[in-house]
Amino acid sequence: MRIATAKETYIADEGLLVTATQRAWMGVLIAMLVLAPFVLNQYWLYLACLVAINVASATGLNILTGYTGLVSLGQAAFMAVGAYAVAFLEGALGTPFLLNILAAGFVAAFVGVLVGIPSLRVKGLYLAIATIAASFILHFVFTHWVSVTGGVRGINVAPARLLGLELASPFALYFVIVPITCLMVLGAANLFRTRIGRAFIAIRDRDISAEVLGIPLLRYKLMSFALSSFYAGVAGGMWAYFFRVVTPESFPFATSIFFLAAVIVGGLGTILGPVLGAAFMTLVPELLKYVVEWLGPVFPNAGAALSPVRTIVFGALIILFLVFEPHGLAEMVRRVRRFFHLWPFRT
């Protein structure tokens, strides 16, 4: 049971981690993240990096969709913008690694603002469709602006270099990708303790009321688009260094759906949600591979069925979560926490 957590100051009330238990768990998590690369093998480190990249992008989408209420199906396209920015900067200018990633974020944010311009006039589902349109137009640009994007063949990216070290293996990249992602999640958590973040929430709850309260809608909606695509851009930049080749097909429309699904499965409008959701949605297909291998002796064709089964499971997960757990994994975590808070008493 949780007792003696009465807060006496506003600062204590606003803290990110309020109780000793939370701090302890956070300590455990950090220790695990630090120790992981020395314990896990290459394959699991590869997955860990992939999860971290997806978490960064999903957190960005959550700022836009979960907190500002603007549904976007263009997150993959913004990631692609970031990836191309990194590939171009690395190939043509050879600027340093961290600067490239930052630049990728800003380029993506700029594109995000352009895509967000219709958001003042267009709302709800119409906006979602407008972002679909924008992502297809961006895809067209990637295939046809050959001098920058290399057309359909794409660009190869040189391995990232930091302090004279070459970061080529998942082991080396882990030490860059995971801290950046942690910083970004922390940034998102803090964002909603500021005026800007609160304004986003007000816009989500009722945009006209927010405007009446003195929140300039256009500026804040564009800001939300910019922030969200900044996250996507940085994630895309890390993606480019991780996979080392960027083509127009690297970020298909299905990836945008993947991110929206990850945010919904995790829990819209929570910080924990996209982290859990992105990890869950990235790892489930990998676990399916094990299931299929395990079923191999029983069903000889199991290997061929892997890809369709993944598609089915992906769709079924979205449906099941929406119908049975609309607030996502974050809500399940909250329930477990509440159980222990109230424990020996009934919930």
Add this chain to the structure above:
Amino acid sequence: MDWLFFTEVTLAGLGSGALLSLTALSFVLIYKATRVINLAVGEILMLGGYLFFAFVTALGLSTWLAIPLAIAGGGLFGMVVERTLIRPMLGESSISVLMLTVGLGSVLIGAVELIWNTDPRALPDFMGQTPVFIGEAYVSRKIAIGFVVAAIVIALFLLLFRFWRGGVALRATATDQAAAYSCGINVPAVFSLAWIVACATAAGAGLLVGAIGGISPTMGVFGLSALVVVIIGGLDSVLGALVGGILIGLVEAWAGTFLGGEYKLVTTFSLLIAALMIRPYGLFGTVEIERL
């Protein structure tokens, strides 16, 4: 410019435009009745094509029996989906329901790939091959038949909306659910009806699309074009679906022929954004006035 060639391209565009209108009608029906954008329409289209394929090749039914069966299969699927998935989601935010249909589409694609694998297939020919000439312009027989069938079905729909009790009930529900309830209209039954009719229409459109271009698990992309149509025309406007369908069909045909195939999507989507900037609720959609 070669006028004969231009006419032929335009006629082909009209043909695919009619199919787009038919698919768009499926979107509009569901949106009007239940305020749900069904992004799985493209996949239901695919399901219709594959059902027909299965009835003819696996069960060996005759074509003329398989067509109504495939359409009925689409309708049945719509009924089950509405009853089991959409009904429990009543009152949830529109994006949740949107994502639900996206998930449904994904399940359908996976199921089709699992059963029939990913190879594209040709539907058994049931339309004949002799080309049709309008004046001097050549039109593929399949496209001509597709156009005629789509036109007849759409006309039938317009008449049903106007005169049939169910159609009137649907329009009443679309206008004001509470008022429709108080007039004794069975609103849940209207929801069911809308899904059944819309999914049957989509399955029928899938037959036509599949007969023209063959069936494959990726043919759901056609639904994306139809989505552009409804957004440009207005989500709740039958007229918008008709005008938008013809417009997008023509633009796609012209862009595909005179600019190159890869310009098709980008042209229609640019058109979509331009249309949204000028008229946020589509050309013929109802403008929603928001109040606090």
